[in-house]
Amino acid sequence: MHVHPAIAALRDACVSQRHHGTQGPASAAVNNASAVQTAHEAWFASPRVQAVIEALGRYGAGASLEACPALGRCLCDYGAARELVAPMIEGLVRALTRDPLSEAPFRFKVSHGLATIQLLAARGATLGLSAYEPIANTQTADTALFSDREVHEIVLSRVARGVVHTRIGAGRIATQKRVWRAGETLSVNASTQARQIHKVERSALLLQLTREPARPRPTRLVSLTSGETLRTASGDKSASQAVMALGVLGALGERGAISVMQETALNREEDPDVRWEAARQTLGLEPERGLKVLERLSEWSEDPLAEPARALRSQLLEAQPELRVLLREEAV
């Protein structure tokens, strides 16, 4: 088998490719930090970045952007924004040139024409960079996404053209064409406003600050012609993670999780989709306890899950009469 020398060297160096925290640079557990990790740590430890992290924490906890000047300056002052980001990019590019197989210690995602990395995160606030590359797009947007978050952006390079859609009442959306040049800023409350970039010249780099509430409302895909909500998705990342985790535990047959599932299903503070998934997985793992959960839920008339629980219980007992034997035993 042929192994590229660069990959062989990477193995020998025992460099961690993935061991890093969610908010900071590579942890001390890494034996030999890669050049990229070293560069990132140097940037992360700089007084300027530390001041921004401290401000991001306060902003994430609910302070106004004006009350967090170390952060606020980066989103309204072109020079301050570049001074924050340029050392990171320069250090990273130098390190990647030397060590091209290193993984940058950031969360990132790449989609058609768009690359996003998360630089810093604290509580519900994140600071990231998005690079928009020119793409051929002949379609005209007929939908827009409205999500429950506050967004502040500043253009770091080039020019971006697009629109801002604003929901101005039931079924009505006002659209304003915009051109954003380097140094220009944009702030939207994304639950009522959606900005869409349609075209960039060469590429456009944006520094983005977002803050979401502790329990974000659903994200809505809205028709621009009728103003109608076409689809909704959870705006709460942790709730979706919980739904996924419940599905995984159920698929693994993890019986040790049944008690937690029961508690989750009956916890009225919890997200309804999470509670319902917990009830479903309890039914799958242990029908007896699952049916008891449905019974309890159906007794709470004010609960949004009461009616679905009642209907599901009847449906299951009708389809599988043998389940009735389980109802005679105390399980919860």
Added chain:
Amino acid sequence: MNTPKIDLSSVPGLETAQGLFGSLSQSNAGYDDGVVAVMVYVYDIMPPPPPEAASLFF
């Protein structure tokens, strides 16, 4: 006694169920940037093992 089982596929989701976080896209707008956050479903809860364990795969 054989305990009756319930097939999960027979247990529907809520009628009001929403899509998972980040599952909506506005790709027809050109750039799919409607949800800025980077979604990581499993990594947050279960970070991968430290480097020593990785040697098992070599």
